[in-house]
Amino acid sequence: MKITIKPLKGHPGYKFRASFSQGGKYLQKYFKTKQEAKNFADAKAVELENVGIAERGVSPSEFRALLSAREIEKQLRASHVTEEFSFERAVEFYAAHLRSTKSSVTVKHAAEQFLFSQERKKRSKRHLQNLGYRLAAFELVYGKRIISTITKDDVENYLAGIKGTGRTQINHRAVLSNLFNFAVGKSWMAVNTTASVEITPDKNTPPGILTNAELAAFLVAAEPRIVPVYAIAFFAGLREAELARLDWKDIKLKRGIIDLSAKATKSAQRRIVTISPNLKAWLKPYVQASGPLRPSDQIFRNSRKTACLVAGIKDWPHNAARHTFASCHLAAYENAAKTALELGHKGTDVLFDHYREIVARKDAIAYFKIMPPKTPTNIIRMEVAA
Structure with a gap:
């Protein structure tokens, strides 16, 4: 709304006049100083603006929101953030957010x-x-x-x-x-907000592994009921979850393989794992026709603690068996694709990023020659599985 201020000539009491239109009428207001006229013009401009907005069904707060949106749009365009922002889109986005929130759950x-x-x-x-x-x-x-x-x-x-x-x-x-x-x-949220969350793996931190001497001492000290499980874990590289699902009928000792069904593997795909000669020697005294290899969680953990104590192993690295197997298998065979295949990986990236510790080839070859004592004790012989 335009308000015009003009000086007056010859008026005995006032020197300035403000002219404006309101309610369809042309009005004038007189002032002694220019500053008084200006103050009135500023106040009247706000009043007339609000009246005009109200006549259009827009409240003062809604009008302020519109002005704020225009300022935000100007700033976004100036900083080249986006050309797509608008007051209408902002309202639509927030409305969608409210609808999503109301129809969502905790x-x-x-x-x-x-x-x-x-x-x-x-x-x-x-x-x-x-x-x-x-x-x-x-x-x-x-x-x-x-x-x-x-x-x-x-x-x-x-x-x-x-x-x-x-x-x-x-x-x-x-x-x-x-x-x-x-x-x-379930339509409880619009997008998966974890999809763009990135985490940098600790590639510079080598995985923890056992030395040949530590592993040999551990297997000798271990109770018979956990020896087959840990022998497979260290010399075949099975995951802990795969070991928990493993049955003696999956151990094909004569064929020299472990036949993991799709239900047993992480990838839900059948996998054939090689039984090395030394692993065969560790398994042979314990083999059964069928039945789970791994005892209950509590027995498994307690037996490992006892064996570590006897073997003098103070710290058991995270995922020690699989890390040790992967590191030694890669060093011994010098074939990343073969090692990844045994581990059940589709490629070699995971192997190098998470499972590989540098092991001397002579030590890796010696690793797969770790054999059980010649006269194991407390062993119940069963029929060898096919």
């Missing part, structure tokens, strides 16, 4: 439903325990939040607070990604 509820869905799919006990542990940790931080409001920054801050290596954070992120994919499928 992180706690989503986690419970996701875990239940995995139970219905009859996932392994170990897999469910892993999910439950990692989901419970996330719930402690964000359990009461609506899952659709969890941002990339929230996920990054959470992962940054987890103690451990980059691999530990990657494992947590994988569980969260599965949870969020489940939530997207």
